Amino acid sequence: MCVLTEQSENLSETGLVETQYLTFALPPASFLLQNGERLSPVTIAYETYGVLNADRSNGVLICHAFSGDAHAAGHRCGDLKAGWWSNMIGPGKAFDTNRYFIICSNVLGGCAGSTGPSSLNRQTGTPYGLDFPLISIGDMVKAQKALLDHLGIETLLSVAGGSMGGMQVLEWMASYPDRILSAIPIATSMKHSPQQIAFNEVGRQAIMADPDWHSGNYYGRPLRLRGLAVARMVGHVTFMSDMSMNRKFGRQIKGGIRKEKFSSDFEVAGYLKKRGEDFGKRFDANSYLYLTKAMDYFDLVQEKHLSEVFKDMTARVLVIAFKSDWLYPAYQAQQILKACKLAGLAATYCEVNSSYGHDAFLLKSEELTFLTEHFLGQISRERGIC
Amino acid sequence: MCVLTEQSENLSETGLVETQYLTFALPPASFLLQNGERLSPVTIAYETYGVLNADRSNGVLICHAFSGDAHAAGHRCGDLKAGWWSNMIGPGKAFDTNRYFIICSNVLGGCAGSTGPSSLNRQTGTPYGLDFPLISIGDMVKAQKALLDHLGIETLLSVAGGSMGGMQVLEWMASYPDRILSAIPIATSMKHSPQQIAFNEVGRQAIMADPDWHSGNYYGRPLRLRGLAVARMVGHVTFMSDMSMNRKFGRQIKGGIRKEKFSSDFEVAGYLKKRGEDFGKRFDANSYLYLTKAMDYFDLVQEKHLSEVFKDMTARVLVIAFKSDWLYPAYQAQQILKACKLAGLAATYCEVNSSYGHDAFLLKSEELTFLTEHFLGQISRERGIC
Numbered sequence A, B: 001m002c003v004l005t006e007q008s009e010n011l012s013e014t015g016l017v018e019t020q021y022l023t024f025a026l027p028p029a030s031f032l033l034q035n036g037e038r039l040s041p042v043t044i045a046y047e048t049y050g051v052l053n054a055d056r057s058n059g060v061l062i063c064h065a066f067s068g069d070a071h072a073a074g075h076r077c078g079d080l081k082a083g084w085w086s087n088m089i090g091p092g093k094a095f096d097t098n099r100y101f102i103i104c105s106n107v108l109g110g111c112a113g114s115t116g117p118s119s120l121n122r123q124t125g126t127p128y129g130l131d132f133p134l135i136s137i138g139d140m141v142k143a144q145k146a147l148l149d150h151l152g153i154e155t156l157l158s159v160a161g162g163s164m165g166g167m168q169v170l171e172w173m174a175s176y177p178d179r180i181l182s183a184i185p186i187a188t189s190m191k192h193s194p195q196q197i198a199f200n201e202v203g204r205q206a207i208m209a210d211p212d213w214h215s216g217n218y219y220g221r222p223l224r225l226r227g228l229a230v231a232r233m234v235g236h237v238t239f240m241s242d243m244s245m246n247r248k249f250g251r252q253i254k255g256g257i258r259k260e261k262f263s264s265d266f267e268v269a270g271y272l273k274k275r276g277e278d279f280g281k282r283f284d285a286n287s288y289l290y291l292t293k294a295m296d297y298f299d300l301v302q303e304k305h306l307s308e309v310f311k312d313m314t315a316r317v318l319v320i321a322f323k324s325d326w327l328y329p330a331y332q333a334q335q336i337l338k339a340c341k342l343a344g345l346a347a348t349y350c351e352v353n354s355s356y357g358h359d360a361f362l363l364k365s366e367e368l369t370f371l372t373e374h375f376l377g378q379i380s381r382e383r384g385i386c
Helices: A006-011 A137-151 A164-175 A194-208 A211-216 A226-239 A242-248 A267-282 A285-297 A330-342 A357-362 A366-382 B006-011 B137-151 B164-175 B194-208 B211-216 B226-239 B242-248 B267-282 B285-297 B330-342 B357-362 B366-382
Strands: A020-024 A042-049 A059-063 A101-105 A158-162 A182-186 A316-322 A347-352 B020-024 B042-049 B059-063 B101-105 B158-162 B182-186 B316-322 B347-352
Touching (some): A020 A137, A042 A137, A059 A137, A059 A164, A101 A137, A137 A285, A158 A164, A158 A366, A164 A182, A164 A285, A182 A366, A194 A226, A194 B226, A194 B242, A194 B267, A211 A226, A211 A285, A226 A267, A226 A357, A226 B194, A242 B194, A267 B194, A316 A357, A316 A366, A330 A347, A347 A366, B020 B137, B059 B137, B059 B164, B137 B164, B137 B285, B158 B164, B164 B182, B164 B285, B182 B366, B194 B226, B194 B285, B211 B285, B226 B267, B226 B285, B226 B357, B316 B330, B316 B357, B316 B366, B330 B347, B347 B366
Parallel strands (some): A059 A101, A059 A158, A158 A182, A182 A316, A316 A347, B059 B101, B158 B182, B182 B316
Antiparallel strands (some): A042 A101, B042 B101
C-alpha cells in the first residue's frame, strides 16, 4: 500500500498521483507524422490532477519542456520528489486543482513513458534507435490531441507551457485553434534563432562524438554516455543567468585549489558536472537528438506574413517572458505578441522581473503565479466554468 | 627563396615575417612558476614588426587571446594567410609599424612554438602531457618579460591585447607597472565570472570525455580528438552575438532538410562543426586545458580593495569593451576602469558600438583603430618617442 508521509505531504498538496498510459494507433492503424512517416503503435504517458467537471470544460493541458515528463505535480508512490511544476499546480495554486482538471503528458519522442527512440520497434524486436522517425512539435501536439479525445475533452480551458512546452502551446494555437479557449506560452519562441540552434547543435555533436553512443545503438549495453553529460552541461549554462550564477556560485573553489589538475574544483564546475552526470543516468541520448531537432526545425512563421500565423484563432493569450532569460530573449516573446495582435487577438504580454534566466519559468515566482491565476480565473468566470 | 606574391601583398602590407625563438632557463637554471614549480628550459616563439628605435622606447607588446599565436601580422613564407591582427598592425595602421616596434609572442603553455604540454619533457624524453605544470597568466607575462629583457627593452610604450590577451595586459599593469607607459586591455576581465568558468569547463569536459584524449597522453597517435572540436564549437557560439549570428546564418538550411538524420544541416551548425574540426587539427587539446584553467584561476582582485589592484602604476590606460560582447560583458571592463580610477590613474573607457559580440576585437573596426591610434599617438608625442 502506498501512503504519503508527513514529509512528502508538506512538499506538495496534490497528494499521490499515478502515471497512466494510453496506447493508440495499434496495427493495422498507424499515427501519421508531419513528414509523412507512420508510427504504430503510439503510447503516451500522462498524469491528471483535479476532477474533470460534468461538461468537461475545465481541462488545462500543461506541456513540458525538453527534459520534463508527465509528472508535473504531486508525488508518485515511493518517490519523495514532487512533480516538476508542483509549485504552480495544486489546490489553491496558479493551476488550481480544486477548480481545473490538469493534464500533462510526456511528449512523443521522449523517454519517460511515451513512444520514443528507446521504445521497442515491433518490426525488428529491438529499440528503434535512429530508425525512429524524425518527429516535430506538431506531431507531439497531435498525440496530445489524441489523448484529449480519449479523455473526452473537446475544448481546453487553457494550454500552458514554457520553453519547448511553449512551442507546443504555440502549435496548439496555430493548428487546433478551435479546441482551446486560452493559451499561455512562456519563455518561448515561434522559431529558434541560429544561436539557439547552435547550442543544441553543440549538445548533439557532444553526444554523437561519444563512442559509447554507437550511432544510436547503445541500448542494453553498460555505458557512461559521457557525451550526453557534456551536452547537458552546456544546456544548463544557457538556462541560468550571469547574475544567478554569480549569486549561487561566485568564484568559490571547493576545499581550495586541488592538486589534481583539471578537476572541476570551482563550485560552478562541480555543480554542472554533477548535473550533467545525473542527467546522463535518467535521460535517453537519442531522445536528446530527436527533441532538440524538433525544436530547431519548429518554425511557425516560415514564409507567412506575421498576421497569418494565428489567423484562425479566437483564444485569449497570455505571453510571458523573463527579463534575464538570454536563451529565449524577450524579443522572441514580443514577436509572439505581435503575431497575436496582427491576428486581432486579445493578447497580453508580461515580462517577469526575474534574475534566474531561462530557468525562471520552473521556479517559484509570485508574479508568474499571480499572472496565471488571474488569467485563468477571468476566462473561467467569463465562460461560467467551474 | 621566399617572395611575396601580389595576392599576399594586397592582404597585408607588413610583408614577409619570420617567427623567431628564444630559449632560456637552460639547465641547470630554471624558470620559477607562480605555483612554485619549475620549468627548464623555456622556449618562447615570437615575431616582431617595425624597427626598434635608438633609445629602445618604441616597443609595443601585443598579447594574443586563447587560440592566437605569435603570428600577429604580415605573412610567413609559404603562408597566404596574414597574421591574426593584421588589420590592426602594419604601416599606417593602428599599431603603426612605421613608428612602433611591435612584439608578439606565443604564450607559455601554448602550442604554437612556445613551451607547453606538447613540448618535450627532457626528463622523460616524451611530451609533457599532464606532467606539464599548471601555469598562470602571471607566468605567461613573466616569460614575456624575459623576452623583452633579451630584446633590450626596459620600458614598453604600450601593452595591448583582447580577451586572454587582455588578462595579460592587466597582469602587466599589476605586476610590472614600472615597465609600461601605457596599457590597452580589450574585451577582458580582472577575473572570470562563474558563467565564463562554466563555458570553459564544458570545453574541458568535452575534451576529457573523449577516449582519444587518453588522459593527455595522445601525442604521436593517429586520432580525431572530437572532444576538442566540440569544445571549440561551444567557444565559437560564445564569441558571436545573437545579432551577428542572425545576420550571418539566419535559419538557412544547406540544400534543404537532408534525409540523413542529425546532420549539421543548418548553416550555423555546419559552420560551427567545420570550425571545430579545423581547430581540432591545429590546436593542442592539452593546451586547451592549461590555458582555459589559467584564465579561470586568474583573479587580480582576490581579497584586495579595488583601489589596491593597480596601486603602483602610473601608466595611461585605455579600457575597451564591445556593446554586443556577452561573454566579456561591459560591466567587467567598467570594473577595470573603476580599479584604475581608484588608483588615481589617467584611464579612459570606451564601449565600441559593434554587433559582432566578443569576436569584435579581432575584426576590422574603425572605432577600435581610431581609439588605439590616437591613444598611442598622444603618449608617444608627449614622451617625445619616434
